[in-house]
Amino acid sequence: MTAFVLVSGTYTGGWVWRDVAARLQESGAEVYPVTLTGMGDRRHLAGPGTDLETHVEDVVQLIDHVEAPDVVIVGHCYGIHPVLGAADRRPERISRIVYLNAGMPEDGDPALKSVTDQTVRELLLNPDDGQAEEHDWLLPSPALDEWQRWGGVADLPADALERLTSLAAPQPRATLTQPLRLSGAAAGVPTTGVLCTANGASIALVESLVGFGDPRLQTLVDPQVTFFELDAGHWPMLSCPDELAAVLLRAAAGEGHRLTAKEGRPPARPFPVDVPELPRERVGRVDFYLPGADGPRPAVVFVHGGPVPAGVEPTPRDWPGFVGYGRYAASLGAVGVTLDHRLHDLADYATAAEDVAAAIELVRADPRVDGDRIALWFFSGGGLLSADWLAAPPAWLRCLAASYPILAPLPGWGVVEARFSPAVAVRTAGGLPIVLTRAGLEQPALAATVEEFVAAAEDCKAAVEVIDAPLAHHGFETIDPPEHVRDAVEHAMRSVLGHLRG
Structure with a gap:
């Protein structure tokens, strides 16, 4: 009994x-x-x-x-x-x-x-x-x-x-x-x-x-x-x-x-796009992947998701996916930038936002970077950090991208400040180009936040380009077969760099 x-x-x-x-x-x-x-x-x-x-x-x-x-x-x-x-x-x-x-x-x-x-x-x-x-x-x-x-x-x-x-x-x-x-x-x-x-x-x-x-x-x-x-x-x-x-x-x-x-955490698959092993320069919590071209170049700053427990090794900027993105951007003539921020708990979004802002300031001040041509690319739980930039896009921000993002606080995430709600902030994004990559096999609760964002963007006529990867899961770059996600990754990168060069 x-x-x-x-x-x-x-x-x-x-x-x-x-x-x-x-x-x-x-x-x-x-x-x-x-x-x-x-x-x-x-x-x-x-x-x-x-x-x-x-x-x-x-x-x-x-x-x-x-x-x-x-x-x-x-x-x-x-x-x-x-x-x-x-x-x-x-x-x-x-x-x-x-x-x-x-x-x-x-x-x-x-x-x-x-x-x-x-x-x-x-x-x-x-x-x-x-x-x-x-x-x-x-x-x-x-x-x-x-x-x-x-x-x-x-x-x-x-x-x-x-x-x-x-x-x-x-x-x-x-x-x-x-x-x-x-x-x-x-x-x-x-x-x-x-x-x-x-x-x-x-x-x-x-x-x-x-x-x-x-x-x-x-x-x-x-x-x-x-x-x-x-x-x-x-x-x-x-x-x-x-x-x-x-x-x-x-x-x-x-x-x-x-x-x-x-x-x-199964062994990571290789990054879905073949990229050369370009040099990396580490400055504090920020890594620069540098193209071979001379003169100030536009930069793409990749912002990882979370929360990621404190003390995790390797840290996100050393994960194969972010190394791959940094090299990929550099191979196409832009400065690829990855960083570690301190989103260790749901209560840490404000701290992580400060880390991201400091990293961007460091990047824009670098003489190898054209500080007036910056793209920000957010992933997973880092998607909430995009809200500040959507709410009041600076002139130097030429594009904002997000892959399999969380774009509204999930139910019960009340400790997350109201400001971190991209589905609300997008209404004031104006003409900022937004490149959104959706995973077709996303977790339902996360997919719902993306749909909320897309609906708000359509309502306010925001400049959102949606790229679908129908056979992709959350975190798809290094867990799904390359043939399922390569087109989406290449499409997103072309779009982002196009906005930077335009």
Whole structure:
């Protein structure tokens, strides 16, 4: 007999699992939806002392009263914190931990660390929300139009969103600010990650992050770790309870996708265009690939994506794709420029933008560069960094290019400042030529941001040239067969250099 212990995220209670619990019970499982102290119909029990430790103890007590020998414990969003705290104290009772659209907190991490919405973070750290002083230990529950701060809600039926709002309870602040304490006792418990693709997560994204070499993620290649994807936003228990219940049953049975070390980052294919090994000059975090021609030359600055964990080796400018682009531009008579910027976390976009601006200033000041003929080319998550240049294009910016970019913050990326939204900024781009390369096999959540951008560009009659690579994936230059992407890469480079020379 399997028993499922279901722990939901902020503002909610056991009621949020109603439909999922019914499906699991129909399969013969025991189900224990948890309502933590101060939440749901236990909101009257909250007090200034209600903190994460209170919620950990709630889950521990429930586990102690479950008689089934096989206990699968599920943590959604914030709920993963009390789940991990309880599993750390009762590891022998847990057969599997399921992370449902949740982060991977470590010892000492408060739940606040994974809160991506800047407004919510400020409320947590600086309570000044108009509440009476005696209630400033509570974080008010969201209004109907505020739930997107916590994750995607586009797939939620209207009645479900209204129910979520009407039954929500204020969250005790200390549950989000108190550090999680883990001894490591549950490190050997099998785990499953359920990723919600409409919220921006996917197995492909996890594989990519593992491949960056971040030591914190290397445990994900353990054979006891499995993954599932759901085509859902942040609240799959409300938007697709049947599908979620089916996934939880499969997770309990040990099923799911398993990563392997080679899947994390397979050996890169050669750059799809044959380019000569031209000289490279390194200045700080900036690399120059220099053409053989004399005199100041136009330059193409290639801006990598991310977030890329700090300490990754080699750094992005040494990845085959960016080396290839730098050499390719130089072989055609322009100065190719690559750089490393500090986009290590979603909160780092402003820092990365400063790094990019500093690199451009360095490039334009170089006597080998024609400072009045510059193109900027953005990739993947670096696409958000294009917003500043779209919003107010300088005269020297002759073209802006983007390949498989993210062009609007994904659901739940509230920590990203509003300024980093190219789909909004393009409305003031004027006549700036924009060269956009789309991957036909892009991840749906990322493709949606591109379509939003294209629609906005069409609406304001921006000068956008769209190049499609139908058989290409995200990061296609060194993962897809050259014959699938070569034409798109060559077409994009010809267009960019044409605008520079024109």
